[in-house]
Amino acid sequence: MNIGIAAQRSGVSAKTIRYYESIGLIPQAGRTDGGYRTYSEQDVANLRFIQHARGLGFSIKDVGRLLDLWRDKDRVSADVRALAMAHVAEIDRKLDELQRMRDTLIDLTRRCHGDDRPDCPILDELAGVTVDA
């Protein structure tokens, strides 16, 4: 099948499929006489796998590792689990950071009048002005 159909069926855009091929995440596709890339059901399954892994936030590099593990019938599930748990740790780090930002922002917006006057604790905070209550 052509790349457009593979894209539709995998949920990965044609543009992105070509990109994945260019960086070596997926092998080079076969070609028709006219130069069109051709894909098999297995290729579509690989692309779906990639799409799901990306949807869980795994980096391209990690997706490559997961693909390798998936294909390796002698893998040990501990390796897969370790990869996933490291990723969870990274997500937790990001969650913490975002939550801290959010807390600060919520506090500041609560203290800001939000009317037509110019004074604003948000700007004060950014400027490093210490405003005691």
Place this chain on the structure above:
Amino acid sequence: MNIGIAAQRSGVSAKTIRYYESIGLIPQAGRTDGGYRTYSEQDVANLRFIQHARGLGFSIKDVGRLLDLWRDKDRVSADVRALAMAHVAEIDRKLDELQRMRDTLIDLTRRCHGDDRPDCPILDELAGVTVDA
């Protein structure tokens, strides 16, 4: 003062200060006869402001808007507040997404033996295999 000192005192690296200048976030610095950039206390204050805003996750574009508001003595705090709240909304979106990823990953890692056997619900899920309990 030279860029290195301004960097130290603002917490923004010299490299990044030059970058901010190149994209127009800060005005072009004055120069010595030898071509070195020079900075004032006010410049350092601006850089600190930028650093704080970036630390709260504001985009460069939003930081530019905040700087404009900061400098505009006729600003209305409602504008600042609206910017901050829009940013909180964006953070909430990211928090939700990360939390969803985390939930799925935690569930999968819990169901994965994580031993020397190859079978692994994480890979099954990514492959789209439906495993009923």
Place this chain on the structure above:
DNA sequence: CATTGACCTTCCAGCGTCTGGAAGCCTTAT
């Protein structure tokens, strides 16, 4: 058989936010 239109190809550029590195100039101290 020619044309149309949809699909495919490659290549280059840009998004956002820096960061690293190379080659070379300026300044200050010895």
Place this chain on the structure above:
DNA sequence: ATAAGGCTTCCAGACGCTGGAAGGTCAATG
């Protein structure tokens, strides 16, 4: 005079795509 350290510019790379231009291929139609 020289050395060391800071400064300069410019190019490239990181991440993961995405858009667009210029042109080739294919299937269906007139």
